[in-house]
Amino acid sequence: MNDPTVLVVGGGVTGAGTARDLALRGVDVTLVDRAGLGSGTSGRSHGLLHSGARYAESDFEGARECLEENRILREIAGACIRETGGLFVQLAADDPDYFDIKRDRCASIGIPTRVLDGDEAGAIVPELSDDVARAMEVPDAVVYPSRLVAANAADARDHGATIAVGAPVGGMTVTDGRITSVELGGERIEPDYVINAAGAWADRIATMVGLDIEMRLTRGVMISIEYDDLGPVLNRCRPPNDGDIIVPHGSAVVLGTTSVPVADPDDHPIEDWEIERTRRECGAMLPSIVDAPDGRTWWGVRPLYAPDEDGCNGRGISRGFFRLDHAEDDVENFASIVGGKLTTYRKMAQETADLACERLGIDAECTTAERRLPGSDDPAQLDAFVSEFDGQGPTDADVVGSER
Template sequence: MTDPTALVAGGGATGAGVARDLTHRGVDVTLVDRDGLGGGTSGRSHGLLHSGARYAESDPVGAEECIQESRVLRDIAGECIRETGGLFVQLSADDPEYFDAKRASCESVGIPTTVIDGDAARAAVPGLSDDVERAMRVPDAVVYPSRLVAANAADARDRGATVHVDAPVEGMTVEGGRITGVELGGSVGERIDPDYVVNAAGAWAGQVAAMAGLDVGMRPTRGVMVSVEYDDLGPVLNRCRSPDDGDIIVPHDSEVVLGTTSVPVTDPDDYPTDEREVERTYRECGAMLPQTVDAPEVRTWWGIRPLYAPDEDERGGRGISRGFVRLDHAEEGVENFASIVGGKLTTYRQMAEATADLVCDRLGVDAECMTADRRLPGVDDPDRLDAFVTEFDGQGPTDADVVESRT
């Protein structure tokens, strides 16, 4: 195997996005993941493309990032996105001042909103609870992460990148303040010597960094998602209250995804689950859309959020926007190594751009980011996108009802 200029460890949305961005700038890249692409956090989300409204009052900078990036993805991602719109609904038990503050915050960062009364909301969403007093339209949408990750990887591959699934990073050698070798297991089974290494392993970033003798403090949390049979829900539904369990319902074709919870875990590979979280998710989502309580369950899955501990301490935990953090490990004595942690699926491309900027600066590559202006491959053809998913073993539970397996 030829040594690449840059090795990207972690094939979720951010890692695939970094690989794509770097290849557009002319950098030779190898992308590896221990499983299929998107097998970690990206493929186990609720599939909400955030407008930013969820974070508007708690983190206006993060909210502005979301609205900007969601518009970019609508331009470049085609059938990876489903345009649905969103509603933030206020139930009778919810604080009306919170609703008003959220609307004002949305307007201040450029997120368009329209307020409708409860009757208009029920006319727009049949089956919506009689307890809904008013609602606010926002430009939320649905993202199919399996397709999005695979399309980014396909674009990188088409531009010369090497992509390996089933290729875990098993060790690193650091000599003279540089990573001089990376041991890859699984389908590769050999050592390579990249000029630069990007750690995009998400909730597992701490484990990858530890191989280089570094401490990247992650604080992962688990969350449950439940997909149930439900036809013809139009917009994404959000409960208009401080973020809590069971306050998002995401529509697919003939299903809806109910989510989610937030419970700290110590090991992203080995953690307990609690059926009470599933029950609470049903109950809380049912307060918005009552028929979901008794709807037939299709599948249940748990996702792990890749939260960065210092950032969480600063922001105050749940309910505050999940910002991303780029760590240049040259500051800790390993000059050709960086980690990208935290963030949201909606802002993956921006995270990748920030990371690629650093890599290019360290490699002496003078090239600007072009990923916001170039459409991903295959995005006008769902069959082609789904073939990419199969190629990279990228099917996750989030969009299993939409993405057609080509095995």
């Protein structure tokens, strides 16, 4: 493997997006992942493309970023996205003041909404619970992460990047405050700059150069159930809690999710109560799924960054992202990008690429908000990219490949 100008560690959506951004700026970049692309958190989500409404009352800036990136992805990502719309559903027992606050905050951010009564919501979702007092339409959508990651990687490759899957980082050597070499599967390369986009594994990469990134990891369960009659994403209109999202995926729906602290992203217990609680709570919105046959179940680990918090279940930790310039930690050619959401990956990649270019003295602008992803109009081509990069995750396994 040749020595790149920039090495990006972590082949999730943020790492692939960062490699694409740098390659489009003409930077020699290599993207590596220990497994296939999207094998970590990116490929193990519920697949919701946020409108920002979920965070409107708690994180104004994060919600605004979601709205902006939602609109960009609808323009550039084509068949990586499915237009569905979303409903925030207030049940009779839910606090009506919370609904009103969320609606008002959405208005202040610019998130378009429309309030429906229970009958109007039921006309959109025929099997919606009779317990629905009202609902609020928002521009949520569905994202197919396997396609999105692979399309970003394909565009990076087409512009000169090297994509290496099955290439775990074995260690890094620091000399006089700089990373001078990186071990990849027994081979050593000498990048000029290293970007840590390893998500839930970011702290493990940082420890290789003697740094500590204070991640607060939480696991969450997702359950896929056969159900082909749901149009919009359903969100329970209450403070974020277990079992409050139902996402339509082809002929199935994905139910989510829980939030349980874990210490190790590779070795953590999984509990049956998470499945039972998620199904029961989601069933309060869509009763017919409670007794539906079991489908596929998987867990994802959220790469939350919270240096000032400990001992919580993660619900209160910001879903915003953080760009860490480790020159401030005396490793001058190293940066990490942590936290964030799949919806905001492109902005995360842009800001990280901006930093790398600044440090390397490269004067080139980001173009990823205007350039459509390759294969975006051809689902079969997108799915071929997924196969090429060993990028199939459980989130969209029922969708990817179905249109070949």
